[in-house]
Amino acid sequence: MKSEYDKLVRRIEDADETTLLRQGGGEFAEFMDAKRTNHRAIVKVIWDNNSKNRIGEEGGFPHLIYVSREKSPGHHHHYKAGAMNALTRVSAVMTNAPIMLNVDCDMFANDPQVVLHAMCLLLGFDDEISSGFVQVPQSFYGDLKDDPFGNKLEVIYKGLFYGGTGCFHCRKAIYGIEPDSIVVGREGAAGSPSYKELQFKFESSEELKESARYIISGDMSGEPIVDISSHIEVAKEVSSCNYESGTHWGLEVGWAYGSMTEDILTGQRIHAAGWRSAKLETEPPAFLGCAPTGGPACLTQFKRWATGLFEILISQNNPLLLSIFKHLQFRQCLAYLTLYVWAVRGFVELCYELLVPYCLLTNQSFLSKASENCFNITLALFLTYNTYNFVEYMECGLSVRAWWNNHRMQRIISASAWLLAFFTVLLKTIGLSETVFEVTRKEKSTSDGNGQNDEVDPERFTFDASPVFIPVTALTMLNIVAITIGTWRAVFGTTEDVPGGPGISEFMSCGWLLLCLLPFVRGLVGKGSYGIPWSVKLKASLLVALFLFCSNRN
Structure with a gap:
């Protein structure tokens, strides 16, 4: 099987336009002059069910x-x-079709009954028109044990966010219609949308406007499309790049524009319109996908997410505004805000993380001493937060190791991906740069066929020369320097006559942070992909030197 797969891979890699033209003839003519960023619309009917077996037939x-x-x-x-x-x-x-399913290209259906389960939820409400979408939590195949890179988000997925994949959408909700305006036997409701309304929202295609009229009005009595091949030219028309000009597509209709996290923004718009959603969990998992592994891919993904979420927070799509002026429930508003503040948290947490080494370097303190009563309050807050977080993971059926991996990764992601996302959006807001969509690389680990992985340690953090590693590398270096200087002063008694010096709280905070940043401590002395590149170390060292200089001046 492996040799056949390798043979297929070589055939695909060796394929060229001449081979396709010779073997495919006119079927591939439209692909010959197509470039990745410049080509006409291409629509091909690969399988027409109406000309073959019916769906209901075996x-x-x-x-x-x-x-x-x-x-x-x-x-x-x-x-x-x-x-x-x-x-x-x-x-x-x-x-x-009145129901749409979207699944990313790196995912596949793992439960043949998933559509049936989703229909039970979409059609099972007392008020059917209020069922906007059904979201299946993401699950992964071949994933690493205990989530070493913290990218499964299994605890966050207790909410009902639209996750961008594995989701069944009601087409009515995607068309931007509020539930109260849909006519399905409601008294006092308006009739079918007017021609001008459809023209304004859906543009000039008569076929598209007519199909939208059926969906919006709830009148599905029309004849089903039998010959889909006859609609290819219309399909090309509505998939042209200038079709959306002057319409509400991307604003009030369809997937929302204006953020790199179009999935969250679209789901929020659906909720703000008054639609309800449901979560579908099955055993086995309904869909399986591929999660990014390694440091670069993981942090790139979180940076893109945090950038898009922060864009929503500072825009007119802020959930607080939608909660006041539209139908977004306050609890939903709070749930969305927990995601949107990721980038802000990166900046705030960095300031707090710099405060501890600053105190150790300048022989000052900002936390209570162990002999003071306030120390118990500080310790109680620390234990309460981590205990609550730990219990959440236990309730989700996760291990202690998974909790720790996600806890330390949150510190790493906050000081790297979230922080860069904050400055990226800030620079975009003041007009100095534009956000760039970065595709996440999802690489499969190789295997020798006996379940043995070729990689030495796939759970170990890997690095490259990306700028996302610079701030957290600098933070790691700074804490090592600070705890070394602080320990030297404490051991050799150079702070005996200095009041207000650092206490056990500052040392514990610095040590806890270094424990969370242990992958970067190892990366400072690692080799190959497991070692931090010298270019990153040099830039991080300059930042540390600048911080030391500023600290000594004060």
Whole structure:
């Protein structure tokens, strides 16, 4: 099996346009001149269910349609949100199903009954029109034990956020319609949307407007589309790069634009419109995906998330505003805010983390001494927070090691990915730079076929020359220097006559932080991908020297 797979990989890598043209003929003609960022819309019906077995018959298979939306250097394609909107329009004119499922390309269905389970939730409410979407928590195959890189977010997923994949959406909700305005036998409700309303929201395609009218009005009595091949030209029209101009796509209709985390923003807009959502957990997991491993991929992903979430926080989509002026419940508002403040937390936590080494370096203190009564309050707060966090992980069925891995990774992510996200959005806000969409690399670990991993230690943190490692490397160096100087003073009694010097609280705080940053302590002396590159060490050393200089001046 492995040799056959390797052979297939080589065939794909060796394929070129000439080979495709010779073997595929006219079927591949549209791909010949296509460039990654500049090509016309391509729509291919790979499998037409109406011309083969019916879905209900044994061996039946649903429609399979390849869609590549038009791209042009002169038009912003809005990344994943733009792709999802193009797919939404194409599916509307070709099948117009009232329920949509979106799954990322690195995930697959693991439970054949998942659609049935989702339909039970979507159609099982007393008020069916208030069921906006059903989210399946992300699960991963071949993942590392105890989540060493803290990217599964299993505790956070207790909420009902739209996670961008593994989600069943009601098409009505995606079209930006509030539940109270949908007509399904409600007294006093308005009729079907007018032509002007549809024109304003969905643009000029008659087929798209007609399909939207059926969905919005709840009138699904129309004849199903039999010959989907006859709608290819219409599908190309609605997936063109300038189709959305002058419409509400990306604003009030479809996946929302304006943030790198289009999934969270879209889910928030659906909740703010008054829709409800549900979480679907099955055994076995409904979908399985691939989680990023290693330091660079993990921190890149968290930086992109934090950047997008902070963009939402400082925009007109702030959940506090939606809670006041729309239908976002206050509890939902608080839940979204816990995510949106990631980048702000990065800056605030850095200031707090710098305060401890500053006190050790300048022979000062800001925490209570062990002999003071206030020390018990400080200790109680520390124990209460960590105990509560620990209990959360136990309630989710996770191990003690998983709790510790996520705790230390939160400190690392806060001082690196979240911090850079804060400054990235800050620079964008004042007009000095633009945010860049960074794709997360998800690499599979290699195996020799007997379950033995070729990597020496796949759970160990890896590094590269990315700027995301500079601040946390500098923080690690600074704490090592600070605790060394502080210990020297305490041991050799150079602070006996100095009142207000650091106490056990400062030493415990510094030691606890270094324990959380242990992967970077090891990285300072590591080699290869397990060692921090010298370019990062040099830049971090300059930051530490600058901090020491400023501390001595005060």
